[in-house]
Amino acid sequence: MAVSTAPPVEAVTGTRRRRSPMRQRPRVWLYVVLAVGMIAMILPFVWMILGSFKTTAEIRQYPLNFWPLEPTLDNYTELFVRLDFATFFANSLIVAVFVTAGNIVFSSMVGYALAKLDFAGKKVLFMLVLGTLMVPGVVTFVPLFVLTANLGLVNSYPGLILPFLIAPLGVFLMRQFMLSLPDELIEAARIDGASEWRIFLRVIMPLCGPAVATLTILTFLASWNNFLWPLVVATSEDRYTLPVALALYSVGQNAAEYGLMMAGAVVVVVPILLIFVLLQKYFVQGIALTGIK
Amino acid sequence: MALAQSPAVGKAPGPARKPRSRRSRQTLVAWGFAAPFLILFVIFMAGPIVASLAMSFTDLTTRDLRSPFGVNFVGLENYISLFNDGRFVRSLVNTALFVLLGVPLTMALALLVALALNNGITRFRTVFRVGYYAPVVTSIVAVAIVWRFILQPDGLLNGFLGVFGIAGPNWLEDEFWALPSLIFMAVWRNIGTLMVIFLAGLQGVPREHHEAAMVDGASPVQRFWNVTLPAMRPPILFAAVITGIGFLQFFEEPYVMTSGGPLDATLSTAMYTYDQFGFGNYSYASAASYVLFLAIVVLSLIQFRLLGKKD
Numbered sequence: 001m002a003v004s005t006a007p008p009v010e011a012v013t014g015t016r017r018r019r020s021p022m023r024q025r026p027r028v029w030l031y032v033v034l035a036v037g038m039i040a041m042i043l044p045f046v047w048m049i050l051g052s053f054k055t056t057a058e059i060r061q062y063p064l065n066f067w068p069l070e071p072t073l074d075n076y077t078e079l080f081v082r083l084d085f086a087t088f089f090a091n092s093l094i095v096a097v098f099v100t101a102g103n104i105v106f107s108s109m110v111g112y113a114l115a116k117l118d119f120a121g122k123k124v125l126f127m128l129v130l131g132t133l134m135v136p137g138v139v140t141f142v143p144l145f146v147l148t149a150n151l152g153l154v155n156s157y158p159g160l161i162l163p164f165l166i167a168p169l170g171v172f173l174m175r176q177f178m179l180s181l182p183d184e185l186i187e188a189a190r191i192d193g194a195s196e197w198r199i200f201l202r203v204i205m206p207l208c209g210p211a212v213a214t215l216t217i218l219t220f221l222a223s224w225n226n227f228l229w230p231l232v233v234a235t236s237e238d239r240y241t242l243p244v245a246l247a248l249y250s251v252g253q254n255a256a257e258y259g260l261m262m263a264g265a266v267v268v269v270v271p272i273l274l275i276f277v278l279l280q281k282y283f284v285q286g287i288a289l290t291g292i293k
Numbered sequence: 294m295a296l297a298q299s300p301a302v303g304k305a306p307g308p309a310r311k312p313r314s315r316r317s318r319q320t321l322v323a324w325g326f327a328a329p330f331l332i333l334f335v336i337f338m339a340g341p342i343v344a345s346l347a348m349s350f351t352d353l354t355t356r357d358l359r360s361p362f363g364v365n366f367v368g369l370e371n372y373i374s375l376f377n378d379g380r381f382v383r384s385l386v387n388t389a390l391f392v393l394l395g396v397p398l399t400m401a402l403a404l405l406v407a408l409a410l411n412n413g414i415t416r417f418r419t420v421f422r423v424g425y426y427a428p429v430v431t432s433i434v435a436v437a438i439v440w441r442f443i444l445q446p447d448g449l450l451n452g453f454l455g456v457f458g459i460a461g462p463n464w465l466e467d468e469f470w471a472l473p474s475l476i477f478m479a480v481w482r483n484i485g486t487l488m489v490i491f492l493a494g495l496q497g498v499p500r501e502h503h504e505a506a507m508v509d510g511a512s513p514v515q516r517f518w519n520v521t522l523p524a525m526r527p528p529i530l531f532a533a534v535i536t537g538i539g540f541l542q543f544f545e546e547p548y549v550m551t552s553g554g555p556l557d558a559t560l561s562t563a564m565y566t567y568d569q570f571g572f573g574n575y576s577y578a579s580a581a582s583y584v585l586f587l588a589i590v591v592l593s594l595i596q597f598r599l600l601g602k603k604d
Binding site for chain 1: 324431592
């Protein structure tokens with residue numbers, strides 16, 4: 001839950017300042033080993049992108065060739081024309097946006113109460129949040145489905161979104177961050193006669209930018225990649241999210257369509273990879289703040 | 294960063310206040326702040342956790358969905374049948390293997406990368422960190438599809454091995470190699486998380502200790518075993534627990550890559566649970582998920598103890 005030895009975030013993200021005493025001179029072999037390892041780590045993504053531009057005939061041939069001989073966009077055309085990946089993409093986006101917004105609003109509110117207010121039952125509430133931090137979806141999905149079915153929400157957007165509007169991780173993250181904000185600010189606002197709601201909205205939240213950014217990224221990512229619950233609750237194509245559509249096609253009749261499946265994987269993975277490379281600081285901060293991916 | 298309650302939170306700094314009335318006023322406001330979260334939490338989190346346990350002692354199936362009065366209490370029957378079901382026991386064995394092989398491997402590789410990034414090099418750190426972390430942010434379903442094609446008999450991996458004259462097996466259809474293949478992919482995807490945790494931990498190792506050891510003439514290997522590793526105990530144990538909890542739930546990998554085959558060699562407990570749910574055996578599926586939950590709770594408790602000791 002928390003890396004108890006974690007130094008301030010800057011120590012993790014800012015890298016070049018620190019000089020270790022045991023570093024005598026740069027070791028070339030270490031760069032080589034690290035580079036080879038990194039190529040191995042990202043090779044599957046390169047292979048995925050290259051494969052998505054290959055024709056089926058090219059894929060079947062042996063031995064393999066690395067670069068596409070006649071690059072084609074057919075796989076993408078098929079993905080968006082025959083298989084309606086635009087709808088799946090939109091569904092993933094809609095669900096992720098609502099889930100992220102819900103988590104920011106609700107987590108900030110509870111986080112404020114837990115970090116800055118003194119009240120009866122505070123300890124119980126915090127233990128509740130901590131105790132459920134690690135509860136996996138596989139434990140709750142069966143009764144959740146029964147509930148969703150009884151509410152008539154199977155195969156609907158509310159059915160996809162509602163169970164994920166809150167997450168203990170978000171509360172934990174916001175509380176941890178708000179604890180670090182000085183109490184004097186709040187005291188001063190109280191003396192000025194501001195209500196707690198006003199303090200929360202006007203004093204606290206404007207200072208929570210970094211925490212909100214981290215929470216946004218973590219929640220959006222989790223929602224975008226979420227699989228088990230959408231698989232259970234989305235029962236027809238018009239409500240599939242990207243991972244569900246991809247998984248069902250990949251084990252169904254399109255299973256052998258290599259290029260098509262690679263293009264599908266590109267549509268799911270590449271937007272996230274781009275966001276990650278642009279905002280990588282916040283991803284790392286998320287781990288430093290909570291210790292959880 | 295640690296879980297310790299800040300001692301300052303409960304105290305009102307002003308000297309001449311009446312803490313009683315202020316506290317009760319704040320109690321009302323605080324529960325107002327918590328209310329929306331709490332309502333959703335009870336309905337969609339706490340409720341289902343309890344309901345799942347309750348269901349596991351009944352004979353609820355998909356037929357009872359609209360008429361809940363046909364449900365009977367059956368005691369431990371579901372759990373007894375589970376442990377008499379060879380497939381379920383097999384899924385437990387597979388899950389245990391997945392955790393026991395995958396977690397140490399992920400940790401060892403992540404620690405090596407973190408050590409190299411922290412001590413060995415001065416340039417391109419961000420590039421390396423981004424590269425090693427990239428798999429963490431990707432959808433397991435999507436990368437599992439990519440890996441399925443890489444691991445095909447005529448896929449990229451066997452093509453690569455062929456260069457060295459090695460005839461690779463049919464990784465995902467071979468009863469022996471299927472589970473190691475999935476473990477390999479999971480290790481690949483999770484190195485980045487632990488790398489970041491270990492990097493943070495390494496920055497916390499006191500430099501003076503290293504300097505003292507160097508003065509005493511300790512070799513780098515000796516320094517690693519006697520200085521770095523003892524200081525890294527908390528993040529290492531922490532990493533073991535969170536990776537263990539994650540690996541216990543593995544589901545997407547077999548779903549996409551092997552469908553649990555060949556001959557249940559990659560059937561995980563989460564996948565078994567999902568299959569039983571698919572057959573409409575809701576209470577039976579709940580019981581299976583609770584067995585998995587128990588393992589996760591045990592791991593979580595270990596973690597609470599570790600963190601508690603720190604405080």
